Amino acid sequence: xxxxxxxxxxxxxxxxAVGLASEMVAEDKRPVIAVAxxxxxxxxxxxxxxxxxxxxxxxxxDGVLVLLDLGSAVLSAEMALEFVDPSVADHVRLSSAPLVxxxxxxxxxxxTGASLDAVVTxxxxxxxxxxxHLGDTPTVEAEPVVEPDRSLEIVVSNEHGLHARPxxxxxxxxxxxxxxxxxxxxxxxxxxxDAGSLSMVATxxxxxxxxVCVGASGRQASEALEAxxxxxxxxxxxxxxxxxxxxxxxxxxxxxxxxxxxxVGSGVDVSGYVAGDNELGRLxxxxxxxxxxxxxxxxxxxxxxxxxxxxxxxxGDRKVLDDVRASIAGGASAPAAxxxxxxxxxxxxEGLDDAYQRERAQDVRAVxxxxxxxxxxxxxxxxxxxxxxxxxxxAATAATLDATRIAGIAVRAxxxxxxxxxxxxxxxxxxxxxxxxxxxxxxATIAFDARTGTFEVAPDEEHVRATIAERQVERDRAxxxxxxxxxxxxxxxIDVLVNVGVVQDAVDAxxxxxxxxxxxxxxxxxxxxxxxxxxxxxxxxxxxxxxGNKPITIRTWDxxxxxxxxxxxxxxxANPFLGERGLRVFRRRPExxxxxxxxxxxxxAETPVHVMFPMVTTADEVAWALDELGPxxxxxxxxxxxxxxxxxxxATLAKDLDFVSIxxxxxxxxxxxxxxxxxxxxxxxxxxDPAVLQLIDHVVRNAGVRVAVCGDLxxxxxxxxxxxxxxxxxxxxxxxxxxxxxxxxxxxxxSQVDTAAVLRARDADQVRGLL
Numbered sequence: 001x002x003x004x005x006x007x008x009x010x011x012x013x014x015x016x017a018v019g020l021a022s023e024m025v026a027e028d029k030r031p032v033i034a035v036a037x038x039x040x041x042x043x044x045x046x047x048x049x050x051x052x053x054x055x056x057x058x059x060x061x062d063g064v065l066v067l068l069d070l071g072s073a074v075l076s077a078e079m080a081l082e083f084v085d086p087s088v089a090d091h092v093r094l095s096s097a098p099l100v101x102x103x104x105x106x107x108x109x110x111x112t113g114a115s116l117d118a119v120v121t122x123x124x125x126x127x128x129x130x131x132x133h134l135g136d137t138p139t140v141e142a143e144p145v146v147e148p149d150r151s152l153e154i155v156v157s158n159e160h161g162l163h164a165r166p167x168x169x170x171x172x173x174x175x176x177x178x179x180x181x182x183x184x185x186x187x188x189x190x191x192x193x194d195a196g197s198l199s200m201v202a203t204x205x206x207x208x209x210x211x212v213c214v215g216a217s218g219r220q221a222s223e224a225l226e227a228x229x230x231x232x233x234x235x236x237x238x239x240x241x242x243x244x245x246x247x248x249x250x251x252x253x254x255x256x257x258x259x260x261x262x263x264v265g266s267g268v269d270v271s272g273y274v275a276g277d278n279e280l281g282r283l284x285x286x287x288x289x290x291x292x293x294x295x296x297x298x299x300x301x302x303x304x305x306x307x308x309x310x311x312x313x314x315x316g317d318r319k320v321l322d323d324v325r326a327s328i329a330g331g332a333s334a335p336a337a338x339x340x341x342x343x344x345x346x347x348x349x350e351g352l353d354d355a356y357q358r359e360r361a362q363d364v365r366a367v368x369x370x371x372x373x374x375x376x377x378x379x380x381x382x383x384x385x386x387x388x389x390x391x392x393x394x395a396a397t398a399a400t401l402d403a404t405r406i407a408g409i410a411v412r413a414x415x416x417x418x419x420x421x422x423x424x425x426x427x428x429x430x431x432x433x434x435x436x437x438x439x440x441x442x443x444a445t446i447a448f449d450a451r452t453g454t455f456e457v458a459p460d461e462e463h464v465r466a467t468i469a470e471r472q473v474e475r476d477r478a479x480x481x482x483x484x485x486x487x488x489x490x491x492x493x494i495d496v497l498v499n500v501g502v503v504q505d506a507v508d509a510x511x512x513x514x515x516x517x518x519x520x521x522x523x524x525x526x527x528x529x530x531x532x533x534x535x536x537x538x539x540x541x542x543x544x545x546x547x548g549n550k551p552i553t554i555r556t557w558d559x560x561x562x563x564x565x566x567x568x569x570x571x572x573x574a575n576p577f578l579g580e581r582g583l584r585v586f587r588r589r590p591e592x593x594x595x596x597x598x599x600x601x602x603x604x605a606e607t608p609v610h611v612m613f614p615m616v617t618t619a620d621e622v623a624w625a626l627d628e629l630g631p632x633x634x635x636x637x638x639x640x641x642x643x644x645x646x647x648x649x650x651a652t653l654a655k656d657l658d659f660v661s662i663x664x665x666x667x668x669x670x671x672x673x674x675x676x677x678x679x680x681x682x683x684x685x686x687x688x689d690p691a692v693l694q695l696i697d698h699v700v701r702n703a704g705v706r707v708a709v710c711g712d713l714x715x716x717x718x719x720x721x722x723x724x725x726x727x728x729x730x731x732x733x734x735x736x737x738x739x740x741x742x743x744x745x746x747x748x749x750x751s752q753v754d755t756a757a758v759l760r761a762r763d764a765d766q767v768r769g770l771l
Contacts, residue, residue: 001031001032001060001062001110001111001113002031002060002062002063002064002065002110002114002115002116002119003031003032003033003034003057003058003059003060003062003063003064003065004031004032004033004034004058004064004065004066004067004103004106004107004110005033005034005035005036005051005054005055005058005064005065005066005067005077006018006033006034006035006036006037006054006067006099006103007036007037007046007051007054007066007067007068007069007073007076007077008035008036008037008038008046008068008069008073008099009037009038009044009045009046009069009070009071009072009073010037010038010044010069010280011035011037011038011040011042012038012280012281012284013037013069013099014035014037014038015035015037016284017099017100017103018033018035018103020100020103020104021033021103021104021106021107021108022107023165024104024107024108024111024165024168025107025108025111025168025172026111029111029172030107030111031060031106031107031110031111032057032058032060033058033107034053034054034055034057034058035054036050036051036053036054036076036080042278042281045072046072046073046075046076047076048075048076048077048079048080048083049080049083051066051076051077051079051080052080052081052083052084055080055081055084055088055089055092056084056088059088061091062091062115062116063091063092063093063115063116064088064091064092064093064116065093065095065106065110065116065119065120065123066092066093066094066095067095067097067099067102067103067106067123068094068095068096068099069099074094077094078094091116093116093120095120095123095124096124097120097123097124097126098126098127100126101126101127101130102123102124102126103123103126104126104168104198105122105123105125105126105198106119106120106122106123108122108168108171108172108198109122109123109171109175109197109198111172112171112172112175112176112196113175114175122197122198125197125200128200128202128203130202147215147217148180148181148182148192148215148216148217148221149216149217149221150215150216150217150221150222150225151213151214151215151216151225152213152214152225152228152229153186153211153212153213153214154211154212154214154228154229154232155209155210155211155212155232155529156206156207156208156209156210156211156212156232156236157208157209157232157235157236157529158208158235158236161205161206161207161208161210162201162202162204162206162236165236165237166235166236166237167198167201167202167236168198169231169236169237170195170201170228170231170236171195171196171197171198171201173224173227173228173231174195174196174224174228175196177218177220177221177223177224177227178218178219178220179216179217179218179219179220179221179223179224180194180216180217180218180221181194181195181196181214181215181216181221181224181225181228182194182195182214182215182216183195183201183204183206183212183213183214183215184204184212184213184215185204185205185206185210185211185212186210186211186212186213187209187210187211188204188205188210190203190204190205191204191213192213192215195214195228209568214228214229233529235529251403251404251406251427251428251429251430252428252429252430252472253428253430253475253736254430254468254471254472254475255430255449255450255451255471256430256447256448256449256450256451256464256467256468256471257387257407257408257430257447257448257468258387258407258445258446258447258459258461258464258465258468259385259386259387259407259408259445259446259447260385260386260387260443260444260445260446261386261387261389261440261441261442261443261444261445261446262385262386262387262388262389262442263389263440263441263442264388264389264390264397267369267372268369268372268373268376268378269376269378270335270336270339270372270375270376272376273333273335273375273376275333275334279328279332279333279334279337280325280328280329280334282334282375283324283325283328283334283337283338283371283375286334286371286374286375287315287316287321287371289374290315290367290370290371290374291312291315291316293370294308294311294312294315294370294396295308295312297396297399297400298312308395308396310363311363311366311367311370311395311396314363314364314367315367315370315371320341320342320345323341324337324338324341325337327340327341334375335372335375335376338368338371338372338375339368339372342364342365342367342368343368345364346361346364346365346368347361349361349364362392362393362394362420363394363395365392365394366394366395366396366397369394370396385405385406385407386406386407387406387407387408387409387410387446387447387448388401388406388408388409388410389409389410389412389435389440389446390409390410390411390412391411391412391413392411392412392413392420393409393411393420393421393424393431394420395420397420398420398421398424398427398429399427401424401427401429403427403428403429406429407430408429408430408431408432408448409424409429409430409431409432410431410432410435410440410446410448410455411431411432411433411434411435412434412435412436412437413433413434414433414434414683421433428736430448430450431450432448432449432450432453432455434683435448435455438455438457439457440457444457444458445457445458445459445461446458446459447459447461447464449464449467451716451718452768474740474743475739475740477743478739478740478742478743479510479511479739481511481739481742481743481746482510482511482738482739482742483510483511484511484742484746485513485742486741486742486745486746487745487746488724488745488746488748488749488750489746489747489748489749490749490750490751490752492724492750494720494724494728494729494730494731494745495513495514495516495729495730495731496511496512496513496720496731496732496733496738496741496742496745497512497513497514497515497516497517497551497553497730497731497732497733497738498512498514498515498516498547498732498733498734498735498738499515499516499517499519499710499715499732499733499734499735500515500517500518500519500523500543500552501519501522501523502522502523503523503539503542503543503546505735506542506543506546506547507546508735509546509547509735509738510735510738510739511738511739511742512547512550512735512738513550513551514547514550514551514552514553514608515543515547515550515551515552515553515732516553516661516708516710516714516730516731516732517553517555517612517661517710517732518540518543518552518553518554518555519555519558520536520554520555520556520557520558520596521557521558521559523539524536524539530568530592530595532595533595533598533599533602534599536595536596536599536600537599537602537603540552540554540599540600540603540609541603541606541607544603544606544607544609549607549608550608551608551609551610552607552608552609552610553609553610553611553612553638553661553708553710553732554600554603554609554610554611554612555612555613555614555640556583556586556593556596556597556611556612556613556614557582557585557586557592557593557596557614558581558582558614558615558640559581559582559585560579560580560581560582560585560615568585568589568592581614581615582613582614582615582616582640582642583613583614583615583616583621583625584615584621587621587624590628593628594628597611597628597629597630600635601633601635604633604634604635605633609635610635610636610637610638610658610659611629611635611636611637611638612637612638612639612640612659612661613625613637613638613639613640614639614640614642614663615640615642615643615666616639616640616641616642616646616653617643617645617646618645618653619649619652619653619655622639622653622656622657625639626656636658636659637657637658637659638657638658638659638660638661638705638706638708639653639654639657639660639661640660640661640662640663640710641653641660641661641662641663641667641699642662642663642665642666642667642670643666643667643670644667644670644671644695647662647667647695647696647698647699648695648698650698650699650702650703651702651703651704654703654704654705655704657705658705658706659705659706659707659708659730660699660703660705660706660707660708661707661708661709661710661730661732662696662699662707662708662709662710662711662728663710663711664687664692664696664709664711664712664713664714665687665711665712666711667692667695667696667711668685668686668687668689668692668711669685671689671691671692671695672684672685672686672689672691672692686764687711687712687713687716687719687764688713688719688722688764688767688768689763689764689767690758690759690760690761690762690763690764690767693722693726693758693759693767694759696709696723696726696728697726697727697755697759700726700727700728701727706729706730707727707728707729707730708728708729708730708731708732709723709728709730709731709732710731710732714731714732714733714741715733715734715737715741716737717737717740717741717743717744717745718744718768718771719771720733720741720744720745721744721745721748721750721753721771722753722755722758722767722771724745724748724750725750725753725755726755753771754770757770758770758771
């Protein structure tokens with residue numbers, strides 16, 4: 001195996017490049033890599049004597065490849081050849097290949113035992129993949145490939161496609177067989193390319209979900225195809241760690257709080273930072289420290305580990321880091337360069353059409369501030385003993401708060417899908433969002449009631465504490481009586497079920513009469529490949545068993561550009577909320593729906609199961625879905641009513657159905673033309689808007705079948721009473737709210753609810769007043 005020498009002006013740069021390349025192959029297959037970089041650990045420069053020592057260390061009878069960065073590195077390497085024994089110098093090759101990309105390609109190719117010439121060729125092709133992707137003219141032409149005499153089709157399941165590590169595993173595998181293997185990206189038409197060349201594989205730009213044709217010829221063609229198929233099925237060795245979830249909340253779980261204000265600013269004060277002569281070194285150290293902090297958070301909060309994995313990815317984004325380093329090289333201090341680049345990245349996210357992606361700007365700013373705190377030596381003590389008031393809530397803060405000491409969190413920004421909000425609510429911490437720019441001084445007594453949407457400075461403390469006591473008693477009593485039926489005072493029985501995204505939701509549910517919504521796209525959302533029928537059967541069966549084999553309603557895949565499935569990538573849409581969502585997607589990929597329907601049928605033979613199709617607009621869509629389902633064999637079938645068109649024509653849509661379930665989140669958004677995650681219009685997206693309620697009333701009166709609600713309104717005890725009064729007979733709520741919804745219904749006389757007045761109300765606020 002050849003040896004490799006890396007010559008660079010920067011020790012940190014060389015070590016980082018070697019570290020990156022070394023991750024591409026197993027330790028026992030790596031070539032010897034020697035480094036001659038910097039005059040010392042922190043001083044830039046090159047030394048011919050150090051290069052000659054590195055050549056001696058990497059010497060191999062098969063040859064030595066030398067990769068260099070720029071300028072004097074070339075001169076030092078040439079001079080070093082004069083210092084070493086001529087027998088060594090004779091098989092040393094200096095290459096103009098790009099340092100980082102060339103090193104990765106060289107290490108992967110050398111690990112297969114390739115010749116020096118072959119390794120040099122691959123190293124010099126290092127830029128081809130990037131050039132091809134960006135539309136530049138490649139500097140190296142692809143060599144002709146052998147026509148295969150057998151082939152198979154695989155699907156790329158990796159989240160980031162065939163990026164460096166999985167591609168390196170594939171190349172290493174291919175080069176171990178006596179066979180010529182080619183790859184063709186069937187979704188983009190790129191290829192065929194030599195599967196034994198890392199740089200050529202990169203030109204495929206094979207992303208998650210892409211279909212790749214693998215062709216092979218030669219003595220071991222069959223064995224090579226079989227091995228590649230196995231590697232692809234295992235995600236090219238790049239599958240995520242198993243999802244571990246915690247059901248421990250920690251907080252009170254109430255929706256009301258009072259306490260002194262604990263203000264946390266929106267940024268880090270860098271005004272006292274004094275730049276030195278090694279800003280790049282300071283940045284690298286800060287990145288290492290911040291990375292260790294995030295790894296600790298990832299490992300100690302497994303239920304939210306995926307969030308911190310995303311933060312680690314942001315921290316190590318090579319394109320962004322290159323921009324930061326370039327800014328430092330231009331004279332900027334490390335904090336200034338870091339802050340500017342990450343501010344620009346956050347602005348990019350905030351300019352996206354997708355509301356969920358816009359909220360990812362919070363994650364960018366969280367990573368920005370973490371590194372800035374390390375650079376300036378600021379502490380990161382978690383606040384406690386009060387109500388935290390923040391411009392926006394990042395996941396790290398939410399995960400590290402002492403939930404037994406923090407009274408609550410008040411977030412100035414609107415939005416309910418930010419990672420920090422999700423983490424805080426999962427831990428049972430009282431929280432309100434969208435309080436705006438209200439003036440709050442540190443230490444001032446503040447209070448909020450998320451149920452009524454009120455936030456107060458200097459509140460009536462006695463009144464608030466009385467409310468808290470009442471809510472606590474209410475919750476304790478509701479939990480104690482959770483298993484009792486929800487029978488109203490006027491004798492109507494309302495089924496209260498639980499929304500399920502993971503099996504643990506069903507395990508934790510108290511008092512649920514079953515599940516009115518199994519979110520299959522969440523249940524299998526961490527998968528990089530589509531789950532098999534057997535895997536889906538196992539998950540559905542586990543949910544049913546956790547709920548005592550009470551009825552469960554399984555919603556078929558509900559995805560779209562705003563909430564993609566990892567194993568079913570979609571083209572970017574200008575407005576994903578109005579694009580291919582829900583059932584619409586599967587009219588072009590029916591095989592995934594058919595597998596899911598088969599799994600549902602199998603479970604339905606064992607326990608009561610209903611199936612529900614999402615994002616239905618037309619009768620033709622319903623007919624198509626029923627045709628795909630085939631014979632019902634006692635299986636109850638329904639649709640989601642999420643768009644005004646479906647609500648208005650529900651009599652036509654429900655003609656051959658057993659039930660409909662209203663998704664109030666989307667119905668509200670589409671009716672009010674307001675994105676509830678957009679601060680500017682979030683207040684308009686109110687499920688109690690009379691226009692939304694009128695549509696719900698229309699559905700109940702005209703559907704001719706059982707009507708359920710599984711959106712957020714069903715989780716609001718006050719709204720649940722109104723829905724029941726309108727004629728809804730089944731409510732599916734989030735787990736912690738099930739006991740409270742049932743308790744409120746038991747206290748209610750639905751005949752006394754003036755639904756006519758509610759439907760005539762001026763706005764949502766007047767509706768609340770009437771309730």
